Amino acid sequence: MNRVTAADVAAAAGVSRSTVSYVLNGSDRVRFPESTVARVLEAAARLNYTPNAAASSLRRGRSDVVLAVLHDMPHGTALGRLLDELTAVVAAQGRSLVTWAAREGSALADVLRDLTPRVIVELMPFGDEDRATAAGSGVPVLSAIDALLDLESHVGAAQVDHLAGLGHRRVGVVTVDEPRVEVFARARRASAADALRRHGLAAPPVAVMGEAGAAAADVLAESLREWTRGPDPVTAVACYNDLFAAITCAAAERAGLSVPHDLAVVGVDDEPLGAWLSPTLTTVRVDLPALATAIAAALAGDARSRDVDVIGEGRDVALVVRGTSGAPRSGSVDQTSR
Amino acid sequence: MNRVTAADVAAAAGVSRSTVSYVLNGSDRVRFPESTVARVLEAAARLNYTPNAAASSLRRGRSDVVLAVLHDMPHGTALGRLLDELTAVVAAQGRSLVTWAAREGSALADVLRDLTPRVIVELMPFGDEDRATAAGSGVPVLSAIDALLDLESHVGAAQVDHLAGLGHRRVGVVTVDEPRVEVFARARRASAADALRRHGLAAPPVAVMGEAGAAAADVLAESLREWTRGPDPVTAVACYNDLFAAITCAAAERAGLSVPHDLAVVGVDDEPLGAWLSPTLTTVRVDLPALATAIAAALAGDARSRDVDVIGEGRDVALVVRGTSGAPRSGSVDQTSR
DNA sequence: ATGAAAGCGCTAACAC
DNA sequence: GTGTTAGCGCTTTCAT
Numbered sequence: 145m146n147r148v149t150a151a152d153v154a155a156a157a158g159v160s161r162s163t164v165s166y167v168l169n170g171s172d173r174v175r176f177p178e179s180t181v182a183r184v185l186e187a188a189a190r191l192n193y194t195p196n197a198a199a200s201s202l203r204r205g206r207s208d209v210v211l212a213v214l215h216d217m218p219h220g221t222a223l224g225r226l227l228d229e230l231t232a233v234v235a236a237q238g239r240s241l242v243t244w245a246a247r248e249g250s251a252l253a254d255v256l257r258d259l260t261p262r263v264i265v266e267l268m269p270f271g272d273e274d275r276a277t278a279a280g281s282g283v284p285v286l287s288a289i290d291a292l293l294d295l296e297s298h299v300g301a302a303q304v305d306h307l308a309g310l311g312h313r314r315v316g317v318v319t320v321d322e323p324r325v326e327v328f329a330r331a332r333r334a335s336a337a338d339a340l341r342r343h344g345l346a347a348p349p350v351a352v353m354g355e356a357g358a359a360a361a362d363v364l365a366e367s368l369r370e371w372t373r374g375p376d377p378v379t380a381v382a383c384y385n386d387l388f389a390a391i392t393c394a395a396a397e398r399a400g401l402s403v404p405h406d407l408a409v410v411g412v413d414d415e416p417l418g419a420w421l422s423p424t425l426t427t428v429r430v431d432l433p434a435l436a437t438a439i440a441a442a443l444a445g446d447a448r449s450r451d452v453d454v455i456g457e458g459r460d461v462a463l464v465v466r467g468t469s470g471a472p473r474s475g476s477v478d479q480t481s482r
Numbered sequence: 483m484n485r486v487t488a489a490d491v492a493a494a495a496g497v498s499r500s501t502v503s504y505v506l507n508g509s510d511r512v513r514f515p516e517s518t519v520a521r522v523l524e525a526a527a528r529l530n531y532t533p534n535a536a537a538s539s540l541r542r543g544r545s546d547v548v549l550a551v552l553h554d555m556p557h558g559t560a561l562g563r564l565l566d567e568l569t570a571v572v573a574a575q576g577r578s579l580v581t582w583a584a585r586e587g588s589a590l591a592d593v594l595r596d597l598t599p600r601v602i603v604e605l606m607p608f609g610d611e612d613r614a615t616a617a618g619s620g621v622p623v624l625s626a627i628d629a630l631l632d633l634e635s636h637v638g639a640a641q642v643d644h645l646a647g648l649g650h651r652r653v654g655v656v657t658v659d660e661p662r663v664e665v666f667a668r669a670r671r672a673s674a675a676d677a678l679r680r681h682g683l684a685a686p687p688v689a690v691m692g693e694a695g696a697a698a699a700d701v702l703a704e705s706l707r708e709w710t711r712g713p714d715p716v717t718a719v720a721c722y723n724d725l726f727a728a729i730t731c732a733a734a735e736r737a738g739l740s741v742p743h744d745l746a747v748v749g750v751d752d753e754p755l756g757a758w759l760s761p762t763l764t765t766v767r768v769d770l771p772a773l774a775t776a777i778a779a780a781l782a783g784d785a786r787s788r789d790v791d792v793i794g795e796g797r798d799v800a801l802v803v804r805g806t807s808g809a810p811r812s813g814s815v816d817q818t819s820r
Numbered sequence: 821a822t823g824a825a826a827g828c829g830c831t832a833a834c835a836c
Numbered sequence: 837g838t839g840t841t842a843g844c845g846c847t848t849t850c851a852t
Contacts, residue, residue, distance in 0.1 A: 147620050150845070162822075162823060162824080163821090163822060165846070165848080166822090166848090177821075180822085192618035194591075195845085197595060198598055198844085198845080199847090200845080200847080201596075201846095202537050202829065203828050203848085204828085204846085205828065207596060207597075208595075211580070216566040216570075218562060218754070219559075221557075224562075231583045231588070232554075235585070235588045235592060239596065240593040240595075240596040242549070242582045242597065243582070244578065245581075247569060247570050250569070254573060256532060257538075258535055258546040258578040259535050259545075259547055259580065260535040282532075361758070387755055390759075391758055394760070397760070417724065417725055417728050417755040417756065417759075419696070420732050420759075422732070487829060488830065488831095499830080499831095500831075500838075500840080501837090504838090513837080518837080518838085534828085534830070536828085537831090537844090540845065540846085541829080541830045542830085542844085822851100823850105825848100825849090825851100827846100827847095830844090831843095831844090832841100833840105835841095
């Protein structure tokens with residue numbers, strides 16, 4: 145099947161190629177009589193004409209493709225929700241959002257050889273090389289990193305506010321050691337630590353987890369035993385995400401701690417499965433649709449050559465209170481009254 | 483910043499535009515002296531030259547973009563694994579895989595106006611409209627649907643084989659009513675039913691679930707009570723995926739059934755969180771990397787204008803045996819001996 | 821109101 | 837070996 149070009153449509157409609165272009169692009173500059181428009185439209189439909197995207201972007205000097213870049217980190221459902229929403233709002237702008245997952249060994253330069261997007265949306269922090277590529281390519285980069293970090297900075301706070309509100313005085317932090325999410329993990333635990341300070345509580349003990357493999361719970365159980373020993377035991381844990389919250393619950397059981405009575409656990413991301421753990425998982429849900437909208441708005445404002453930072457709103461973080469969090473058992477040791 | 487073109491590089495290197503093109507594309511037809519090559523490469527690097535993808539695909543008459551199409555169904559981590567792997571193998575072919583999520587209201591035609599991929603990979607069944615668009619666009623479609631269905635047809639069988647092997651004689655099925663995954667859900671439950679027949683067991687009672695909302699477990703608990711009533715109770719359940727398996731476990735508890743003693747439960751997808759449920763979730767893991775490789779191989783064979791079906795291999799399905807599955811309690815009622 | 825014509829940046833056949 | 841040249845299909849200015 146030979147591709148149908150505008151010339152074919154023009155011939156079929158008995159007009160020139162430029163008329164076809166005008167009619168199809170609905171230029172405001174020129175108005176064509178109904179009959180001409182109808183003839184062109186009919187011919188285009190009959191021949192199943194699809195404009196050549198490459199020719200069109202070459203001539204216009206720009207494309208209507210928006211490229212969202214993330215990496216191959218096994219991500220939960222949260223990022224999927226963000227991408228779905230982003231796809232929709234970008235589509236509403238008459239552009240197309242496609243996603244590309246960077247991997248160890250694959251460079252942004254590769255995809256930019258095959259595709260010149262109108263703008264690149266940075267959803268995961270670029271490495272130095274990719275950053276240089278993006279900068280040199282002349283394609284504007286819309287970075288969502290600051291917005292994401294802003295959101296993250298409320299995540300740990302939401303966890304701690306909830307736990308402190310329940311009366312917990314010693315809170316531990318379970319974080320993850322994984323380079324690709326390091327920046328987010330750091331933001332989450334930093335905001336948790338900040339919140340603890342704000343509540344006048346001690347700095348948290350931190351357990352840094354590697355792979356979420358089978359041994360993870362044993363390792364963590366050891367930390368929990370240590371944290372809960374002594375006169376001033378940890379009674380609550382703020383976890384990096386729901387997966388590690390689930391592991392923490394399993395670790396608690398192995399350490400002989402009952403959740404939530406001996407230990408309250410709070411995750412992040414509101415994974416669907418978390419609602420069906422027993423006890424059901426208390427978690428922090430981030431409002432990704434709102435972030436998608438913010439990104440889309442920045443996109444509409446059309447970052448020229450300078451990067452644009454989306455400013456997320458702090459309240460786009462909501463606690464989902466379920467079974468793994470409750471008040472500490474009969475007050476802390478240092479509260480002898482009552 | 484004005485875009486650097488091949489002409490700029492040519493001027494800087496003191497050669498013609500075609501030489502630049504030849505050198506950069508490494509044509510086999512012509513061989514240039516080291517010095518020329520070096521000069522061109524140096525100039526390109528120094529000017530930070532990026533070829534214009536649109537011009538290049540326009541001229542070549544094709545692009546090196548592969549477009550993977552799926553829909554906005556909230557998918558688990560399994561599909562993410564598939565996409566990551568696919569991105570990698572496609573990159574190894576010197577092409578770029580980008581992903582586009584179709585949504586209610588957004589059409590494939592929209593993205594094809596902004597992007598002309600070399601081939602479209604159909605990961606979720608197209609609707610009639612998108613199928614027509616794809617066909618009319620002249621872009622070959624590589625459908626992974628048949629391969630996915632082939633895989634699915636082994637999923638239910640793997641669940642049932644495991645359960646029958648443990649001695650279960652009455653097995654129920656929990657499936658989902660969601661148009662976007664209907665074809666896969668049907669394949670899973672059909673293969674479970676087939677397997678039961680093969681084992682000489684009765685056709686399964688089927689619970690069709692809607693949303694995985696809070697009420698889901700109550701609804702399902704009612705079904706479980708019914709199934710386990712009477713002389714020939716259901717002792718095991720094959721679930722659509724891990725989420726519904728978790729809901730089934732919760733429902734079992736509400737129905738006063740102990741998992742796995744009164745009821746064995748098997749999921750699908752090997753969601754990371756499933757390993758931390760209690761009891762830990764037995765599940766079926768599908769070998770997506772193998773599927774990605776198969777798709778990539780078909781891609782390399784370069785579907786001309788006809789669609790190509792990837793043939794998946796049945797053994798790319800593996801049972802992950804964990805805590806929710808065990809032998810039925812002291813044999814079935816009809817096994818009076820022993 | 822419509823058409824002719826000039827490229828967008830690149831590739832590749834062909835000439836020198 | 838290297839340069840010249842002719843478009844790929846489209847948009848858009850400028851004539852008519």
